[in-house]
Amino acid sequence: xxxxxxxxxxxxxxxxxxxxxxAYRKLAKKLHPDLNPGNKAAEDxxxxxxxxxxxxxxxxxxxxxxxxxxxxxxxxxxxREYYRxxxxxxxxxxxxxxxFSDFSGDDDIFSSIFRRGARSNVxxxxxxxxxxxxxxxxxxxxGGMKQLTLPDGSVLEVSxxxxxxxxxTLRLRGKGGPGLNGGSPGDALIEIGIRPHPVFTxxxxxxxxxxxxxxxxxxxGGKINVPTIGGSVTMTVPKWSNTGRVLRLKGKGIRRADxxxxxxxxxxxxxxxEKPDPDLEKLIRDWQLGTGTPxxxxxx
Amino acid sequence: xxxxxxxxxARVEDNAVKEWVAAGWLIPANQNGETEFSDIDxxxxxxxxxxxxxxxxxxxxxxxxxxxxxxxxxVRRTLNELLxxxxxxxxxxRTRLVAHLEGTLSDLRTGSRE
Numbered sequence: 001x002x003x004x005x006x007x008x009x010x011x012x013x014x015x016x017x018x019x020x021x022x023a024y025r026k027l028a029k030k031l032h033p034d035l036n037p038g039n040k041a042a043e044d045x046x047x048x049x050x051x052x053x054x055x056x057x058x059x060x061x062x063x064x065x066x067x068x069x070x071x072x073x074x075x076x077x078x079x080r081e082y083y084r085x086x087x088x089x090x091x092x093x094x095x096x097x098x099x100f101s102d103f104s105g106d107d108d109i110f111s112s113i114f115r116r117g118a119r120s121n122v123x124x125x126x127x128x129x130x131x132x133x134x135x136x137x138x139x140x141x142x143g144g145m146k147q148l149t150l151p152d153g154s155v156l157e158v159s160x161x162x163x164x165x166x167x168x169t170l171r172l173r174g175k176g177g178p179g180l181n182g183g184s185p186g187d188a189l190i191e192i193g194i195r196p197h198p199v200f201t202x203x204x205x206x207x208x209x210x211x212x213x214x215x216x217x218x219x220x221g222g223k224i225n226v227p228t229i230g231g232s233v234t235m236t237v238p239k240w241s242n243t244g245r246v247l248r249l250k251g252k253g254i255r256r257a258d259x260x261x262x263x264x265x266x267x268x269x270x271x272x273x274e275k276p277d278p279d280l281e282k283l284i285r286d287w288q289l290g291t292g293t294p295x296x297x298x299x300x
Numbered sequence: 301x302x303x304x305x306x307x308x309x310a311r312v313e314d315n316a317v318k319e320w321v322a323a324g325w326l327i328p329a330n331q332n333g334e335t336e337f338s339d340i341d342x343x344x345x346x347x348x349x350x351x352x353x354x355x356x357x358x359x360x361x362x363x364x365x366x367x368x369x370x371x372x373x374x375v376r377r378t379l380n381e382l383l384x385x386x387x388x389x390x391x392x393x394r395t396r397l398v399a400h401l402e403g404t405l406s407d408l409r410t411g412s413r414e
Contacts, residue, residue, distance in 0.1 A: 028355045034347045034369070037376060050354070083347040086340035088373035088380070093327060094344070094366075095373035 005052030005065070005072045013066075017059055024053040037084040126186035127177035133158065133190050137197035140164045141207075141229050141254055148190065158190060163205070163254040166194040199227055205262025206253045210269050213237060215280075218270045228252040228264050235266065243270045306337040310345035320348060323359070325366055 009023045036042035143162030176186025221239030253262025320326045328335040351357040
């Protein structure tokens, strides 16, 4: 170790003791073997750096080195054992597996091994049980409690979150098979099926409905009742609304997990009065004459 | 080892050791009511000395560093055990694990470049 200690620390010959200490600390933070447990090269580099600091860090020794009375290797440290050579062995009482406590659930077999202590006595968590539950559209959308009767006759109370989707799986912790060796029970996994609704269709968090619009409201505009998943509401239809026009009811869709709501989209479908109405027919005939477009659909 | 021997090898003063034990930085083994320091405690004391003196970490910082290091060594120990378990496992397991890891790692790399 006869490298120039000034070069090793990266300081100039006339650097102050303060600068030398700063340079050393900067390097030591990066290179200390115990702060680099898996890096073999760090030990050699740190040895050089601390050897150089042994000489330059002490003003007297530094002066002697500068006068050529000692060389850089004169201050080599005795062989030392770093903490990392002991740490992490089976016998290490300090190493902790707290770092695993967030690993995939507290009853996963692997994490229980990682969390130690359980090596020879691995506790087995119970089996997960799979069930299927059919819901009405509105029950799924609005949420609520449902009862599921299990094959063994027992009844499971299932809380359906608002906005549950078709095919979604609900997990009931600890409601599955019993655990082994004191392990926790498995979970009940309930796959949700949702029956379609005659009026509502769901797209993402939005609800779509087709609305039958009387001719008069289509032409003149008006207020009309619209079904929503929370009950019917009154919506204003602008005059001269054609079939296919889509109106949006903001916030009348499905409640999202973040508390916001989707929207309801209402597609208008104009309907004629059920029974033929001579007055209306006459009106249309007159109107056609007025606009100069002859009535021709039946002759064509 | 004898307490006296520990002080010499660790190059620390009696007062400092008491403080470090109180702070939880050193946890000597306890045998029949007697504290017993071992080689790992010596090495740990050297590390604490380096952090305090050489590197200039303050006392709060030392507790933080030791706690993180202890977690790191726990993780390294478990990773080691896991790797040796995989080593002694069936070839098929190893091949599949390597293939899976390479897939994940290359995903990470391409992800970080974007």
